[in-house]
Structures are given as structure tokens and as C-alpha cells.
Amino acid sequence: MRAKLRLLRLLRLLRLLRLLRRKSMPYAALLPMALIVLVGYLGTVLWSLKVSMSSSRTFPAHDFVGLTQYARLFGNERWLQSLENLALYGVLFIVACLVIGFLLAVFIDQKVAGEGVLRTVFLYPYAMSFVATGLVWQWLLNPGNGIQQAVRLWGYADFEFDWIVDQDKVMYTIVIATVWQASGLVMAILLAGLRGIDEEIWKAARIDGIPTWRVYLSIVLPMLGPSVGTAFVLLFTAVVKLFDSVVAMTQGGPGIASEVPAKFIMDHLFGRANIALASAGSIMLLLTVTILVAPFMYARSRAAHRKASQ
Amino acid sequence: MNATVTRARRNTRLDPARIGIYAFLVSAAAFFLLPLYIMLVTSVKPMDEIRLGNIFALPLSFTMEPWQTAWSSACTGVDCEGIRGGFWNSLAIVAPSTVLSILIGALNGYALSFWRARGAGLLFGILMMGAFIPVQVMIYPLVQILAALHLFSSLPGIILIHVIFGMPVMTLLFRNYYASIPEELFKAARIDGGGFFRIFLQLMLPMSTPIIIVAAIMQVTGIWNDYILGLVFAGRENLPMTVQLNNVINTTTGVRLYNVNMAATILTSLVPLSIYLVSGRWFVRGIAAGAVKG
Amino acid sequence: MSNVSIRNLCVSLGGNRIIENLDLDVIESEFLVLLGPSGCGKSTLLHSIAGLIDVADGSIAIGGEDMTWADPADRRIGMVFQSYALYPTMSVEGNMSFGLRIGGTPKAEIERRVKRAAEILHLEPLLKRKPSQLSGGQRQRVAIGRALVREADVLLFDEPLSNLDAKLRAELRRELKLLHRKLRSTMIYVTHDQVEAMTLATRIVVMQGGKIQQIGTPESVYSKPDNLFVAGFLGAPGMNFLNGTLACDRSMVRFAAGQVDLDVSNYAFKHEPRHDMTVVLGIRPEQIQIGDQGNLTGVVSLVEPMGNHEIVWIDYCGHSLAAIVQEMREFKADDRVRFSVDAAKISIFDQFDEARL
Structure with a gap:
């Protein structure tokens, strides 16, 4: 009798353990993610924030100097130039990519022959690394051997296209190279959006007698809102990240004419050994992203909610 | 009103509008192909032809020597080993990083979609925001953490870094994919007595082939093309191809061998480009799937 | 307009x-x-x-x-x-x-x-x-x-x-x-x-x-x-079809299919019917009248009540016929019922070109 009772208790314990194991499995599986989120993402951001408020140079210092580094940052010529460059670059890059990508998508959408080939051609640069494409463009834009020289050899001896060595125009060359690389991405996203539009909308518009360009502008483009938003976010994150192309094309030059914040931060972290200043810069970058992307994400999640509740 | 519209549009094939469309598309295609053409042509020209000639011109004398040099004897500073070392390094980084990040991403997506673990939603939310954090914010602390773990400048270190930075998109990809699988399927498996890992390994993972292909394409091209993370975290012994390429080209010593540089650039782009050409629509699917953040 | x-x-x-x-x-x-x-x-x-x-x-x-x-x-x-x-x-x-x-x-x-x-x-x-x-x-x-x-x-x-x-x-x-x-x-x-x-x-x-x-x-x-x-596309339940032959005998036209034998003399033929012609006979379910005065008998196989009417499926010489009954009456499976068909309201089609006769 007593043995039987003990056995029963043991069985119950075993069942409880099994239940516990089953319940805990998902948590165990999510452990790597939890670690990475808490340490890799949250932890590092907070750490950088802390470093940015210390007086660390080559080695971390554990003091607190408030916003001194930020003040120093905004007194730094190089940083200000970087910011200005990035703003100019960002506006031009995003607008050009969206416009060109939209045009490409619309033109490809006209039931053209060889659509597959064209799409492949427009998107292939995106498959390459920014370093590789940056190097190619450096070669193309190099006034001594590149396009300028080629056109001069064709007989236009006065032709000038030396933007890459021109302090005032070097940022435009980076815009050209990266737009070449990324506008295919916009095309792919928008084309997918275009193809998702109900064929009957087009028919209705034809019956209403609306010219094709007007349908694209007044009906299709507003309907592509989410796709445009997606493309914008992708392009915007690429702007903030801008580093590889600059390193490959100009290394920040001539002078500091094509310096960008990401490069400023990397240089101060590793070359110039000013960890605190670099961290302050990175936090500013994060702040910019947050301010620009957060409203978009909020609108996105609200739209998703609305859809879900319908 | 009607006599004019009658018989207006019988042959839509070649009116001026269509000619305009093709003219635009063909010139755009030419612009997009131009750099590739320059790369190819330059990489098979001897140096004196490059110095004197037009970059658009086809080669007069064809040579494969720049390719050989680029692969096995181009110099970065004092080392003259070519970029083949970088190729193998990239391979050694890409393969385990891709497999690991897909596995973890799939596991995360599965756990998030089907097992309502408490707090998982919040973690996922932070992870999604993490996708927007500029890498520069995380680099210094990550260097410190890896150094403390004795992983800095090592192969496992750079692999871990790629797993970290790949996690948001991978998790999102698999979460969205599993969200499209009917909940009933999972419930049926539960009633059949499947546990957490059994359902994952025997039911969900085999169903995930399409999304695994998409994820693999994204990760392989993404990690292969990475520059900044490899530069910081891989260490001298494991520098990936992109970093070596940049070192070869922007090396300050000696004459610039443009043909070698172009050959090296093509060699570096070969892996992602072939993946792109072979995978076609899958590549685009990856962009679309990864882009639907939030 | x-x-x-x-x-x-x-x-x-x-x-x-x-x-x-x-x-x-x-x-x-x-x-x-x-x-x-x-x-x-x-x-x-x-x-x-x-x-x-x-x-x-x-x-x-x-x-x-x-x-x-x-x-x-x-x-x-x-x-x-x-x-x-x-x-x-x-x-x-x-x-x-x-x-x-x-x-x-x-x-x-x-x-x-x-x-x-x-x-x-x-x-x-x-x-x-x-x-x-x-x-x-x-x-x-x-x-x-x-x-x-x-x-x-x-x-x-x-x-x-x-x-x-x-x-x-x-x-x-x-x-x-x-x-x-x-x-x-x-x-x-x-x-x-x-x-x-x-x-x-x-x-x-x-x-x-x-x-x-x-x-x-x-x-x-x-x-x-x-x-x-x-005929088949319109109507729910669909028209009942019987494959058979016509037997023309002076003023009388009869439809025969196995044991089925119907007098269709009242039917308004568009074309003169020929003897031994193979035809398809079509009867709308509502044209089957179930009642004691009916001249045909069959066995109820299934009853589908629809609220305001019911569909009664009748086995008749190996054919399954649907009949719509407006007044709700108590039919049960296996009941023997008598019913009649108004030959003037049926349809007859040529089996080869499927056109109405």
C-alpha cells in the first residue's frame, strides 16, 4: 500500500517534470535571441551611450563628463562637414533612386519584350558589394583614364568631367555610383507592387477615359504607398550606413570633402583613438535614424493593426 | 466625336509611344551595363594599352594575365599573394555564418509564431528596431565583448558577428513565413504528440525549403559583400575578399595596375553575381520579404 | 439609351x-x-x-x-x-x-x-x-x-x-x-x-x-x-434526364427506356419524330406530380426538406428522379408512391446533336 503510494507520487513528479520541460522548451530555444537582443543590441547601445559621456580616448575611462563630447563633436569641422555631406547625399540619393526606380518599374510594366533580361540588368549592381562597385566607379570617374579621357580622345578636347577630384562636386559622384547600384532595388520593389494592383482598376480607368500617365500618377502611385515606404526605409538605412562606397571611391577626399559620419566614427574609433568622440557621433547617428524612421514604423504598425481589426 | 475615334487603335505594336518606351529602357540598360563592360574590357587589356587608350575601346591585344595576377600575385602593401586568400577566407566566413544564422532565425521564427512564450513579442520588437541601429553604434562595445571572450580577430568571432547582425532579418523572414502556415497544422501535430523540437525538425523545417533558399541567398550575398564588419572583426588572418580587394586597389605603393584591379573586382563580385543570375526571382523575393519590416 | x-x-x-x-x-x-x-x-x-x-x-x-x-x-x-x-x-x-x-x-x-x-x-x-x-x-x-x-x-x-x-x-x-x-x-x-x-x-x-x-x-x-x-445548366435540382428511344405508332408517340414507357403524344414536336430515334427525355422536378391518381409508380429513396418545399428522390425503373413537392407532406424513404408527368411540359432532345425536338 505504502509502496504503491510512493510510486504514485513519483509518477506525479515525473509528469510535472515533463510538463515543465515542455513549457520551458520555447524559452530555451529563444535564449540565443534573448541574449543577442539584450547584450548585442540593447547592451551595446547603452554602452556606447555611456562611453559617449566619458572622457575615453584610446582606452575606456569610467568617468562621467556629461555632454562634453557632444559639444566637442559639434565644434569639430570634420564632423560638421560629414553631416552636411550626408544630408546632401541622402536627399539626392533617395530622391534619385525613387524617381529612377519608379520610372524603370513603370516602363517595364508596359508589357515589353525581354522583361526578364531588363530586370536582371537593372538589379545586378545590387548583388555586388559597395566596395567593388565603388572601385569601378572610381576608375570610370578618374579624369586621367576614365570617361573624361575617353571623350577627349573622341575629339572633344575641352571636355571636363573631373568631379571626383573636385571638392565641391565629389559628393555627386558618390551619388551617381550608389544610385546606379540601388535604383534597381527600388524598381524591383515597386514592380512587385505594380503587379499586385487589381487588373480591373486599370479597366475601370480606361472606361473612365483617364490617360495612362494620369492613372500612374493619381491612382497607382498613391496605391503604391506601402511599397514606396518600404523602399524609402531601405534607402534611408543605406544612407546612414554610407561607408564602403566612400572608402572605395574617395577615402573621404579630396581633403575632407567627401567625409561621412560613419567614416568619421570609424576613423576616430580605430585610427585617431578617440573612442568617446566616436561614440558620441554614433549616438547622434542613432538619434537621426530614430527621429526619421520611428514615425514611419508607427504608421506602418497602425496600418497593420487597422487591417487586422477589420 | 466618333468618326475620329473609329479605327484609332488597331496596331498597338509600334506607335511612337512604344518606340519611346523601348528607347528609354534600352538606354537605361546601357547605362546599367556600362560599368560591367568597362570592368570586363579593362581586365583583359595590357597596361600600356590602358595608359594610352580609351576606356570604352575593345582590347587590341587580349591577355588573361591580369586575372592571374589578381588571383595569385597582386600586392597589398608588402604581401604579394593576390586575393585568393581572401576568397577562401570569405568562404570560411560565409558558410558557417549562413548556416548558423538561418538555423537560429528559423528557430526564432518558429518559437515566435507557434509557441506563445511570454516576453517573446517584446524581444522581437526590440530586435526589429535593432535592424535600424547603425552598426557604428554597436562596433566598439562588440569589440570589447569579443575581446573579453577571446574571440576578437578570429574566425568564430566574425561568424558570431554575422549571426548577430543577420538575426533581425532572418527572424522576420521565418516568422512571416510560419505565420502563413495554418495554425491547424501545428495543432494537429501537437495532438499527435509532437514536442517543441520534434515539430520543428520533422514538420516545420522540411516545409521551409522555399524560405530557406531565400534566406540563404540573402545571407550569402550579404555576408560576402560585407566590408566593414570583416575589416573590424575578422583579424589579419581572416580578412574577407572585399577587404583584400580594397587593400589591393587602394594600396599606395607602386604603379596602379588598373587591369589587375578590374580583374580583382570581378573576381570578388563573381560569387554574389552568379548567385543573383542563377537565383533570379528568388533574389527578388528575398528583397521583398526582407523589406517588409514591421 | x-x-x-x-x-x-x-x-x-x-x-x-x-x-x-x-x-x-x-x-x-x-x-x-x-x-x-x-x-x-x-x-x-x-x-x-x-x-x-x-x-x-x-x-x-x-x-x-x-x-x-x-x-x-x-x-x-x-x-x-x-x-x-x-x-x-x-x-x-x-x-x-x-x-x-x-x-x-x-x-x-x-x-x-x-x-x-x-x-x-x-x-x-x-x-x-x-x-x-x-x-x-x-x-x-x-x-x-x-x-x-x-x-x-x-x-x-x-x-x-x-x-x-x-x-x-x-x-x-x-x-x-x-x-x-x-x-x-x-x-x-x-x-x-x-x-x-x-x-x-x-x-x-x-x-x-x-x-x-x-x-x-x-x-x-x-x-x-x-x-x-x-436544359442541364438551368434549374436546381437539375432536370431529370432519361435516355431512350421513340416509338411512333400512327397518332401515338411513346418514349421507351428499359421498363419505362411514357406516352408523349401531347408533346409539341418542332420536328416530325422518327420511329426508333434515340432521344433524351427531360423532366423538370416540379413537373413530376406525386399523387394517388398518378399512372406511374416508384419508391422514395431520399427526402430533402427545404423549409418551404421538399425534394423527393424517386427510384423509377432503375432511374433516380427528383421531384419538387410544394406542400410539405410526410414522405419517408422506401414509401411506394404514384406519380404522373405532364407530357406537354417536358423536353425531348435528339441524342446525337442534343437539340430540342
Whole structure:
């Protein structure tokens, strides 16, 4: 009798353990993610924030100097130039990519022959690394051997296209190279959006007698809102990240004419050994992203909610 | 009103509008192909032809020597080993990083979609925001953490870094994919007595082939093309191809061998480009799937 | 208000001939329903009339004018689509007025037309809303409104109710019928739903395989189908078919199939019946009268109560016949019942060319 009772208790314990194991499995599986989120993402951001408020140079210092580094940052010529460059670059890059990508998508959408080939051609640069494409463009834009020289050899001896060595125009060359690389991405996203539009909308518009360009502008483009938003976010994150192309094309030059914040931060972290200043810069970058992307994400999640509740 | 519209549009094939469309598309295609053409042509020209000639011109004398040099004897500073070392390094980084990040991403997506673990939603939310954090914010602390773990400048270190930075998109990809699988399927498996890992390994993972292909394409091209993370975290012994390429080209010593540089650039782009050409629509699917953040 | 006349129409899609040599005259102010299974070419025909599909050959005239190659916007038509096809980013008002604004209609006129359409369709309170804030039925009314403001002579409907649930569908069906009575404009309506066709149409065009099978009033199409396809397509439950032969004997014509033997002398033959001809006999379920005075006997195999009527399945000499019984009576499976069939109301088809005899 007593043995039987003990056995029963043991069985119950075993069942409880099994239940516990089953319940805990998902948590165990999510452990790597939890670690990475808490340490890799949250932890590092907070750490950088802390470093940015210390007086660390080559080695971390554990003091607190408030916003001194930020003040120093905004007194730094190089940083200000970087910011200005990035703003100019960002506006031009995003607008050009969206416009060109939209045009490409619309033109490809006209039931053209060889659509597959064209799409492949427009998107292939995106498959390459920014370093590789940056190097190619450096070669193309190099006034001594590149396009300028080629056109001069064709007989236009006065032709000038030396933007890459021109302090005032070097940022435009980076815009050209990266737009070449990324506008295919916009095309792919928008084309997918275009193809998702109900064929009957087009028919209705034809019956209403609306010219094709007007349908694209007044009906299709507003309907592509989410796709445009997606493309914008992708392009915007690429702007903030801008580093590889600059390193490959100009290394920040001539002078500091094509310096960008990401490069400023990397240089101060590793070359110039000013960890605190670099961290302050990175936090500013994060702040910019947050301010620009957060409203978009909020609108996105609200739209998703609305859809879900319908 | 009607006599004019009658018989207006019988042959839509070649009116001026269509000619305009093709003219635009063909010139755009030419612009997009131009750099590739320059790369190819330059990489098979001897140096004196490059110095004197037009970059658009086809080669007069064809040579494969720049390719050989680029692969096995181009110099970065004092080392003259070519970029083949970088190729193998990239391979050694890409393969385990891709497999690991897909596995973890799939596991995360599965756990998030089907097992309502408490707090998982919040973690996922932070992870999604993490996708927007500029890498520069995380680099210094990550260097410190890896150094403390004795992983800095090592192969496992750079692999871990790629797993970290790949996690948001991978998790999102698999979460969205599993969200499209009917909940009933999972419930049926539960009633059949499947546990957490059994359902994952025997039911969900085999169903995930399409999304695994998409994820693999994204990760392989993404990690292969990475520059900044490899530069910081891989260490001298494991520098990936992109970093070596940049070192070869922007090396300050000696004459610039443009043909070698172009050959090296093509060699570096070969892996992602072939993946792109072979995978076609899958590549685009990856962009679309990864882009639907939030 | 216009008539539509289609001559010798051929339409190909992706290399396949969808419609071949089709002739059709749509009478002014009628409500013509194109009815048929999916893939029969009815939508293709409608889209050709609208000018949304280029025709390969033949002509389409609307209101006496050749419109074969006219732009859809110039055909004086309005169209309502299955998916509503509302411009999602515009308000209800914007949806209705956009085409007019593009066409340069004066502002006051646009206002008048939108107001009138909104009145007719009870859309006034919704004018400022976006399509996503409307229910399915409201969206379809907006789609109709967009067609109305064009003050078109011909209104085309492409399965407009098939995305709605059953109750709404019945409601909008009645609204459409009232709308037609009020506007008196020519309407061409595509559907695969025979109830819609029967209730709405002044004439039904039954289509199959890109060809017109029969044109007629709902009543005639239902009760005097021209061929086996039309007979089988209309009616639920479907017509009962019996394969057999005719036996002509002086003034008497009898139908025989195994043990079945029916006197069909009363049937109005279009063509002189021949002796020993193989035919298909068709009986609508409601034409089987169950009652003690019936001259035939069978066994009840299944009873399906429908609330206001019931369907009784009868085994008769190895055939299963459906009968609709209006008054709810107590039938049970395995009951022996007597029933009769009115030979004047049945249909007889030639088994070879499937045409009505």
C-alpha cells in the first residue's frame, strides 16, 4: 500500500517534470535571441551611450563628463562637414533612386519584350558589394583614364568631367555610383507592387477615359504607398550606413570633402583613438535614424493593426 | 466625336509611344551595363594599352594575365599573394555564418509564431528596431565583448558577428513565413504528440525549403559583400575578399595596375553575381520579404 | 439609351479563339443577362463590348455607330466590375467624379451628376469616405455610381454581386432591378448565377464554349431549352434526364427506356419524330406530380426538406428522379408512391446533336 503510494507520487513528479520541460522548451530555444537582443543590441547601445559621456580616448575611462563630447563633436569641422555631406547625399540619393526606380518599374510594366533580361540588368549592381562597385566607379570617374579621357580622345578636347577630384562636386559622384547600384532595388520593389494592383482598376480607368500617365500618377502611385515606404526605409538605412562606397571611391577626399559620419566614427574609433568622440557621433547617428524612421514604423504598425481589426 | 475615334487603335505594336518606351529602357540598360563592360574590357587589356587608350575601346591585344595576377600575385602593401586568400577566407566566413544564422532565425521564427512564450513579442520588437541601429553604434562595445571572450580577430568571432547582425532579418523572414502556415497544422501535430523540437525538425523545417533558399541567398550575398564588419572583426588572418580587394586597389605603393584591379573586382563580385543570375526571382523575393519590416 | 449590335465577332486571347463568329442584338432598354459556366466566353464578350479587349474580327455597334475600334471611354458605356475596382486612395465622391474631371466636364455639371447618383444609390452620407471604410455592399453601390455619373447609354456589369454574401446579394439584386426600371438604360449583365439571371433579365443569353446556346426570356429559356446543355445548366435540382428511344405508332408517340414507357403524344414536336430515334427525355422536378391518381409508380429513396418545399428522390425503373413537392407532406424513404408527368411540359432532345425536338 505504502509502496504503491510512493510510486504514485513519483509518477506525479515525473509528469510535472515533463510538463515543465515542455513549457520551458520555447524559452530555451529563444535564449540565443534573448541574449543577442539584450547584450548585442540593447547592451551595446547603452554602452556606447555611456562611453559617449566619458572622457575615453584610446582606452575606456569610467568617468562621467556629461555632454562634453557632444559639444566637442559639434565644434569639430570634420564632423560638421560629414553631416552636411550626408544630408546632401541622402536627399539626392533617395530622391534619385525613387524617381529612377519608379520610372524603370513603370516602363517595364508596359508589357515589353525581354522583361526578364531588363530586370536582371537593372538589379545586378545590387548583388555586388559597395566596395567593388565603388572601385569601378572610381576608375570610370578618374579624369586621367576614365570617361573624361575617353571623350577627349573622341575629339572633344575641352571636355571636363573631373568631379571626383573636385571638392565641391565629389559628393555627386558618390551619388551617381550608389544610385546606379540601388535604383534597381527600388524598381524591383515597386514592380512587385505594380503587379499586385487589381487588373480591373486599370479597366475601370480606361472606361473612365483617364490617360495612362494620369492613372500612374493619381491612382497607382498613391496605391503604391506601402511599397514606396518600404523602399524609402531601405534607402534611408543605406544612407546612414554610407561607408564602403566612400572608402572605395574617395577615402573621404579630396581633403575632407567627401567625409561621412560613419567614416568619421570609424576613423576616430580605430585610427585617431578617440573612442568617446566616436561614440558620441554614433549616438547622434542613432538619434537621426530614430527621429526619421520611428514615425514611419508607427504608421506602418497602425496600418497593420487597422487591417487586422477589420 | 466618333468618326475620329473609329479605327484609332488597331496596331498597338509600334506607335511612337512604344518606340519611346523601348528607347528609354534600352538606354537605361546601357547605362546599367556600362560599368560591367568597362570592368570586363579593362581586365583583359595590357597596361600600356590602358595608359594610352580609351576606356570604352575593345582590347587590341587580349591577355588573361591580369586575372592571374589578381588571383595569385597582386600586392597589398608588402604581401604579394593576390586575393585568393581572401576568397577562401570569405568562404570560411560565409558558410558557417549562413548556416548558423538561418538555423537560429528559423528557430526564432518558429518559437515566435507557434509557441506563445511570454516576453517573446517584446524581444522581437526590440530586435526589429535593432535592424535600424547603425552598426557604428554597436562596433566598439562588440569589440570589447569579443575581446573579453577571446574571440576578437578570429574566425568564430566574425561568424558570431554575422549571426548577430543577420538575426533581425532572418527572424522576420521565418516568422512571416510560419505565420502563413495554418495554425491547424501545428495543432494537429501537437495532438499527435509532437514536442517543441520534434515539430520543428520533422514538420516545420522540411516545409521551409522555399524560405530557406531565400534566406540563404540573402545571407550569402550579404555576408560576402560585407566590408566593414570583416575589416573590424575578422583579424589579419581572416580578412574577407572585399577587404583584400580594397587593400589591393587602394594600396599606395607602386604603379596602379588598373587591369589587375578590374580583374580583382570581378573576381570578388563573381560569387554574389552568379548567385543573383542563377537565383533570379528568388533574389527578388528575398528583397521583398526582407523589406517588409514591421 | 442605345441598342448594341454585334456582328460576326471573333475574339482571341493568347492565341486561343475564345469567341467565334458571334452575332447578338441587344435591344434598347432591355436587361440582357449573359449566363454560362466559367470559361464560356461571357466575360470576354462583355469586355469586347467595353473595348477592353481588342477583337480579331467582326464589328460592334452601339447606338447605331460602329464602335469596334473606339476607345472604351468614347463608347458611351459605364461598367461595374466584380472586384468593384474602386480607386482605393480616393473618396467615394472622388471615385465617381474622377473620370468626369479628367474629361473636362464643368464643375456644376459634375456636382449635379454625383448628387443624382448618390441620391439614387443612397450614398449621400458616404460621399467623404474612402473605399476601405465601406462594406462590400456599399462598395458595389459606389462602383455602380461611378458607372451612373457617366450618364452612359449602356451599362455593363461583370459579375458584380459574386463577391457578396448571400443576403446582400439578394438585396442588391432587387436594387439593381429597381434601378433598371427607373433608368430604362440598356444593361448587359454577366453572371454564372442562374438565380440572378432569372430574376433580373428581360432576356437571357446562355453561352457555352464561346457560342450562344439560346437567347430568350427567362421563362422560355427555363421551360423550353433549345438543347441539352441549356436544359442541364438551368434549374436546381437539375432536370431529370432519361435516355431512350421513340416509338411512333400512327397518332401515338411513346418514349421507351428499359421498363419505362411514357406516352408523349401531347408533346409539341418542332420536328416530325422518327420511329426508333434515340432521344433524351427531360423532366423538370416540379413537373413530376406525386399523387394517388398518378399512372406511374416508384419508391422514395431520399427526402430533402427545404423549409418551404421538399425534394423527393424517386427510384423509377432503375432511374433516380427528383421531384419538387410544394406542400410539405410526410414522405419517408422506401414509401411506394404514384406519380404522373405532364407530357406537354417536358423536353425531348435528339441524342446525337442534343437539340430540342
